[in-house]
Amino acid sequence: MKRFPVIAIDGPAGAGKTTVAKLLAERLGITYINTGAMYRAVALVYKRKNGDPVKIAQEIAIRFRGERIFLGNEDVTNLLYTPEMSMLSSTLSAIPGVRRALVPKQREMANYSPVVMEGRDIGTVVFPDADVKFFLTASVEERAKRRKAQFNDPRPLEEIKREISERDEQDSTRENSPLKPAEDAIIVDTTGVPLEQVVEILLREIEKKKLKFN
Numbered sequence: 588m589k590r591f592p593v594i595a596i597d598g599p600a601g602a603g604k605t606t607v608a609k610l611l612a613e614r615l616g617i618t619y620i621n622t623g624a625m626y627r628a629v630a631l632v633y634k635r636k637n638g639d640p641v642k643i644a645q646e647i648a649i650r651f652r653g654e655r656i657f658l659g660n661e662d663v664t665n666l667l668y669t670p671e672m673s674m675l676s677s678t679l680s681a682i683p684g685v686r687r688a689l690v691p692k693q694r695e696m697a698n699y700s701p702v703v704m705e706g707r708d709i710g711t712v713v714f715p716d717a718d719v720k721f722f723l724t725a726s727v728e729e730r731a732k733r734r735k736a737q738f739n740d741p742r743p744l745e746e747i748k749r750e751i752s753e754r755d756e757q758d759s760t761r762e763n764s765p766l767k768p769a770e771d772a773i774i775v776d777t778t779g780v781p782l783e784q785v786v787e788i789l790l791r792e793i794e795k796k797k798l799k800f801n
């Protein structure tokens with residue numbers, strides 16, 4: 588079966604993936620999928636119930652509605668984006684069974700329409716044959732500043748930098764699907780580049796591929 592086009596956007600925390608992926612999907616008129624939110628949702632349920640994370644990942648019913656993320660009928664968006672959930676989702680995402688449960692769900696989401704899919708392993712593992720792969724990076728300083736502004740984070744910048752570096756280390760050194768650019772990924776350093784401009788850079792690359800989105 589011919590699948591719809593997939594645009595993969597990977598990279599470390601705070602590189603601008605979410606803002607860029609959302610804007611890009613809007614400009615192309617296609618679906619945006621945030622796989623990090625799925626790992627965060629597993630972390631939230633784990634914190635609440637303290638059960639087996641693999642079973643939680645297998646049974647999780649996460650839905651995206653516009654900007655909001657739902658577990659069943661509960662809007663959990665705000666609960667997912669806390670420093671605690673950032674670290675816990677990173678920790679649980681290193682468990683092979685958790686990834687084995689979520690990856691097929693991510694693949695299935697691209698069965699119905701073209702997608703821009705954001706994460707850590709989209710171009711390497713989830714869709715190694717993605718039509719276009721981007722890997723966004725930026726300096727730790729810049730990423731910490733973006734996080735602070737995006738989440739109105741009251742913590743000192745140094746503390747946010749420490750958290751980001753710790754998460755980078757954890758995500759890049761895990762044995763299973765570590766964070767790393769795919770060999771054929773286009774690497775975009777977003778340090779000092781306004782994110783709207785990053786979107787234009789990505790759009791130009793996508794245009795070269797002459798993809799059909801409908």
Ligand code: DC
Binds near residue numbers: 600626627673708
């Ligand atoms: O993109 P994010 O910061 O919301 O992701 C939270 C954590 O989930 C991240 O630190 C690692 C994990 N993650 C992953 O392992 N694979 C993905 N495709 C997306 C996120």
